[in-house]
Every structure is written in C-alpha cells, then in structure tokens.
Amino acid sequence: NTELTTILEISKVLTTSFDLEENLNAVMNILSKRLDMQRGCVFLMDPISNELRIVAAHGLTKEAIKRGKYRIGEGIVGSVMQNGSMMFVPNIGKEPRFLNKTGARPEKCGVSFLCMPIKLKDESMGVIGVDRIYTEEHGNVDDDIRVLDIVASLIAQFVKLWKMFVTTENECNLLRRQLKQIYSIPNVIGESKKFKAVLKTVEKIASTDTTVLLLGESGTGKELIAKTIHYQSHRMNGPFVAVNVAVLPENLIEAELFGVEKGAFTGATTQRKGRFEYAKGGTIFLDEIAELPMSLQAKLLRVLQEKTFERLGSSETIKADVRVIAATNKNLIEEVRKGNFREDLYYRLSIINIKLPPLRERGDDVLL
Template sequence: MGALTGHQAGIELTTIYEISKILSSSLDLNKTAREVLGMLSSHLRMRRGMVSLVQPSGDLHVVEATGMSAEAARRGRFRRGEGITGKILATGVPMVVPNVAKEPLFLNRTESRSLAEGRVVAFIGVPIKVGRETVGVLSVDREMDGEPGNFEADVRFLAMVANLIGQTTRLHNNVAAEREELMQRQYRLQKELQGKYSLDNVIGHSKRMQDVFAEVHQAAPGRSTVLLRGESGTGKEVIARSIHYLSPRKLAPFIKVNCAALSETLLESELFGHEKGSFTGATQERKGRFEMAQGGTLFLDEIGEISPLFQTKLLRVLQEREFERVGGNKSIKVDVRLIAATNRNMEEDVAKGTFRADLYYRINVVSIFLSPLRERREDIPPLIEHFLDKFNKENERKISISPAALAVMLKCNWPGNVRELENCVERTATMTRKNMIQELDLPCQQNKCFSQVLQHYGQAQLAIPIPVVSAPIVSVSSGASMPEVSGSSFGEATAGEDPAFMTERERLVWAMEQCGWVQAKAARLLNLTPRQIGYALSRYNIEVKRL
C-alpha cells in the first residue's frame, strides 16, 4: 500500500469502523469473518483473504476465505511451523512475502494463486491473538502491479483487524464454553429430576399408593389431561412431576402455577402473558406460563379456587389450544399437556354452580385419587426414615427415632398428611439434643402439636357455645377446692352429659377432654387460672394424658 495519503488513511479508518460493527453484530464467527474479508477486498483491494483458526487437534484450518473456491479453502490446513502460515502461528510474528513465486517456504497449498511469469503476488500474514496466545492467522494476497514493496502500513492495518477478530474469538469461545457448561448442568439437573421424581423414588409401600403408581404409569405416556385429587399435603405436585418425567415430554419444561395464590387478573396475565402497554406497569411484552410450557406440561394446582369468569377463559384454551395475551388480539397456538390438582369436592361445587360443569368434564379426563396418610399408615415409617435421612444430610447429624416415638407417630391422625409429617420430623429433629428421638421429644407429648390444638379448638367451639348474656358463676373456697360452675354457662355440652350434674372431679376431667388435655385451654373454659387448674388436677390425682 506504500506511504499513507490522507485519502487512504480515511479509507482505513472507515474500514476499521465498519469491521468493528460487523464483528459486534453477531456471535456467528464464520459469518462475521466472511463479511470482514469481503470488506477488506472491496475497500482496500486485498484479494484472496483467509481467516485460519487453530482447531482442537492443534492444526490450523482455514475457516473462511474470499477470492477462492470452497474446495481450495478446504485444502488450507497447516501444522504448527509448516509453511509461512504455520510459522506465523508458531512465532506469533507478522510475516510478509513480497513475491510468493520466489519464496521456497511458501506452499500455495490452496492452489488458488496464479503464479504465472510476470504477475507478482505478495502475501501478508498477521497473527490473531487472544491475550498472549496465538489462536489463528489473518492473511491476504495483493497483486503488486509494479508498485514498490513497502508493506509497513499493510501490516499495521491488518494487525488492528486481527486484534478485533481476536476479541470476537475470545467472546465466541467464552459464550460457547458457558453454553456447554449450561447444557451439561441442564443435563445433570434433568437426570437428577428424573431420578427424584421417578416413581421408584416416590415413597409409598401401601396398596393404595401402589395403585396410584400403576395409574401414573398407565396415564403418563398419553396426552390426556390428568386431574389429581386428594387432601392438602398428600403429594399431588410430586405425582404431577412424575407423570411429566415418565412422559415423552420429559425433555420439555414442567411449569407449575398455584391458582389459589393469584387474583383473577394476575392469574390471567400469569397464564396467558401480556402485551406491552396492556395495563399500568406492563413496560414490555411478557410470555405467559402456557407459552413457557410449550411442548411440555403445565401443572395447575388448586384449580378449584379459580373464579367463574376465569373458568370460561380457561375452558376456551383447553378446547381450542390457543389464546390471546392480555391486551393482544393475535391468537397463539400451544402444544401443552395439562395436569390439574384440587383438594375440593368438585362434584359438590358443580352442583352448587360455583364450578362450571363443562370445565369439570374437560379437566376430569383421567382422575387419580391420592389417599390421606391416615388411611395408609404403613407408609409412615419409611416416610419418617426418608425425612430423617434428608435432615441428617442437610445438617450433618446422625439422628434416629426410638420404637416408642415411632409408635406414637403411627397413632397420629396427620390432618396435614405428608407435609405435616415432614414438618413434624424436621421440628422434632431440630429441637432434640440427643441422637435419638424419644417419645417425650415429640411436640404432641408436650402439648405443642399445632394440628392437635387446631382440631380440638374447633371441636371445643362446636361443643361449648360461648354464653353471651351471663358469665359462668364461679366460687372458690378458702380451701382451694374445685370451683362450682353453674350448668347454664355451658349450654349443650356433650351428648347426654350436663356439667351441672357432674361432680367436681368429673367436671375437671370433662373440661380436660374437651380441650385435648391442654391445661391452659381447660382453665379458660372453666374460667380458672392455669395455677388453679394445676392445683385441682393434683388435688384429685388426675393423670394428664399425653396425646
């Protein structure tokens, strides 16, 4: 190119600017390299440009070229130190061959240059570096046409271009490495989830759960909508995930939505998405859960809680498999399998008119019923063992449970089912100071069982109406005997039993039974202080039961 004129310097500056825009426009390295070579050819009259990069084998391959055929480019392969291009890779130093016809080291491996007598072709090559490491070579040919051979400006310019290509290569390698790591992590998580939610790892040895597992295996391969029914805490989400990971959709997303946790407006936006500006705060377009679950499974938990108006919108989506985003008018088709769950009596809701009959029939294609834990008590010991193992791993402890404590837990009603059992095991294991849970460590043996308090509180409220007009008449003698309580303050107590006709001891036992043997509650029922009722229990030698 010789000494730079003002015009040439302007062309180079413009070319560098355009090349930087090309390299930042895409992460497709081959595409950007091809466009850069085209820019060099058109702006600076450089012909037969090549971008060669080091491959995993260590050899240098031409990845993009201009001014030569694809077959010629495929022949452009060099080992480190081989020929001029290999020497640039080995030394990391730019090299210039003023006349390739007179250079014995020049291999002309691509056979794309015409070395006929009288035509002088110069070769200019500069290293492409990432940091201090040479990862490739940028090379161009120029036909000299009798021009003087001063290549200093060419080398300087190409070095700037090679530096930009090196930065793009580094970014490309980083993105490729992150993508590979992400894919590996996703694969590991997928395998872990499949293992975790495969039915082989769902605990349930009882006949009822084995029947559920058989139904899951039967329903999973199909496309039918599944309705999971059962009390809260029976493991409906675990079963839903198992259905997904046993189905052909296992590699696609599993998306869950708790319908009871969102208002009607939020639920519509959450499921269907919204367009930009569709409501206050909608600053950008947002995909809904249906779109996110494309090709996979959408799990709608607590579906019985959705409003009648939203039931109509959901019914259309399930029938047509298409919807519009909030604020949009474009129909979006989706391929999603629906799994719904509820703890409500759907038939009763349909009869009352609070749940649409047509939606009920649409979601109730395959019904799977999960039994409460109290009806499959043989599953309690393995569940306790599983939750203890989980606690021990997370907290680096070695806690086990005694046979006596296990016997107490087997007798519990577990109104909160598996969720309550897990919480009870975790709470007890956390608070115990030894390596074995004993009977007295259990919350129910310390009058600290939450579900027991709730249960007996509800029973007490139903069995003993609170008087509105008159308060109970209580008299406490100087000898601190059991207070006399007028029968009118208790109303209808229990079937056929009126506290007014009971002895003091019988009234005390009756009150303790009504309150689940919680002394503080029995004291409030009899309008006593905890100290007074404790003294009365001791005086009458009444043993406090541990439920």
C-alpha cells in the first residue's frame, strides 16, 4: 500500500535526528516520489518577523524559497494558518487568493493545491502545501488529503520535540558556559604559594587528555580541582561523573563502574550502563581510588592502557572515550609496598601527580 509505505518512511525520517531542515526536506522528497507531488513547501512561523517562512521545499529554487513569506491571513497559506483548517484549490489558475509569491508556477492552469495546517492540539505551528495534477486515471483527492493530514500531524509532533530540544540545548550550553566560568582558574580562591602552584599546574595540564592523580588530605579540595580541570578542558561539553569508590559495596563496584548485562547475576533483570559509559566524551573522577579492590585494579589498568572495557556478564568491548582523574588521601606508594595497590596501576594513574597542600599549611586560604 503506497499510502502506508509513505507514512512509514516519513515516520522513520522524522525520528532519525533533530536536524529540522534536513528532516523536513527529506519528507518533501518522499511525498514527491510516493504521491507524485509536483511541488511542496513546509512553512513555519518565524517568531521574530511573525511571518510564515519556508523551511523545507521540493521543486523550488533557492530564490523562490526566499520569496515564500506570508503574513497570517494572507493568501491561501496565511488563511489556513489563521483558520486552522485544510483548504483544497482544484485549479490555482482560477483562484484569486492563490498569490504564487514564490513565482514557482508560471503556468498555473490545471494545477491543484492542497494546504494543511501543522498543529498539535490547539497550537498552530505552520502549514504544509502541495501542488498536484489530477486526471481521471491518476490521483485521488480524498486519499491525498488523508495522507497529508497524517503527515502534517507527524511534522507537528517533530517540530514540537525539535523546539524542546533546541531550548534544552541552549540551556545546557548556557549552563556549561557558567560552569566554565565558575571553575575558571581566577575563580578558584587560594592565596597561599603552595595552592597557587597547584593552580599553575592545573592551567598547564587542563587542555590535555592525560590521566591525573590528586593527592591530599580530606577537605583540601580534590573534587574542586578535578572539576576545574574538566571545565577548562576540551571535554567541558561532556559529562563530569564523580564516583566515591569508598562508599560503594565491594560486590557492586564492578557493575557500578563498568555496567552490567541482563542476566549477569541474580537480580540483573535489565542491561545497565556503568559510570564509564555515562562519562563518555567527558571526565570520570574516581575519588578514594586506594579503596578499589585488587580484583578490579587490573580492569581499571586495562581501561587506562587499552581505552576499552566490557560490562559485567558481556563479551562486547566498549570504547572508553573518557579522561580519568583519580584522588586519594592515602600514600599510594606505601599501599603499593604493602601489596594493597598495584604498582603498574599506580604509575598509570600518576602520569601527572598533583599534591594538594593540607589546610594547616594554607593559613591565608583558611581565612578566605
């Protein structure tokens, strides 16, 4: 069935991405191929000019698209937007309200025009207009109206989701800029010489992807420094995922860090991502790294060496696109000597080693 195939193809196109123009142009191309549409346009309201403007079209030049602007109530397109109801013009050559503002129809006689509002509930968003030539042997107006009504509804839902996506994306970008400012070097308060030396090191290494080990007593600001490194790096648009290894039950640490496959153990009823997957494109901060069980230290070492890992209970290899920053308040060299921490993992973690001075050595900072 051509109609069902058309609707299915359009549904798939509108769920591939949030690229407004690309998706809507693909919709118009499908209508052209499947329903013998001669020309077609999707008009959406421009919030700035308060006019209907063409955002996607088939069979029109770029110049014609630029000319396709309508005020609400102007012509067939503007009237459909104003009234919120479909209009069918059997012959545009005999319809004075058909303004042909695009100039794309020099020969108007014999061309029919279907114009359908794009609306979701009571919210009108725009209009879809289609040129069609009907003959006794070819084409059925009622069938085309039914299909176009469904297509307009699908477009309305897509446009609504697109608007929400754009709003959310803008808010996220604003938040990222604010976080970058908050965690900028000048905004990290510290006047002692030792802490200024720490910030100088942070400024040098933030732009790299090198693993960092933060050493220092509790309360010295290790997570603050980790966030500063992240938000001053090229990964600032990615997530910052903080994990306190010490508070995780030993039997759940592997699943928490690397994820778990459905059926991997009793109670694993669904597949679940781990923190390394959630940190994709960003930074993972492993606090209290000295508490990581020996059984998992080899797996973390592999992540650092090979940049890959597997979920618990799965053989599928996942790429670890993440920067690792670890922290501890213990003497890791001493932990290596005691046999509590792998020496090779220690050297992998401490490619860049930043020691935060204790508060008792930062008298000026405590006063701040």
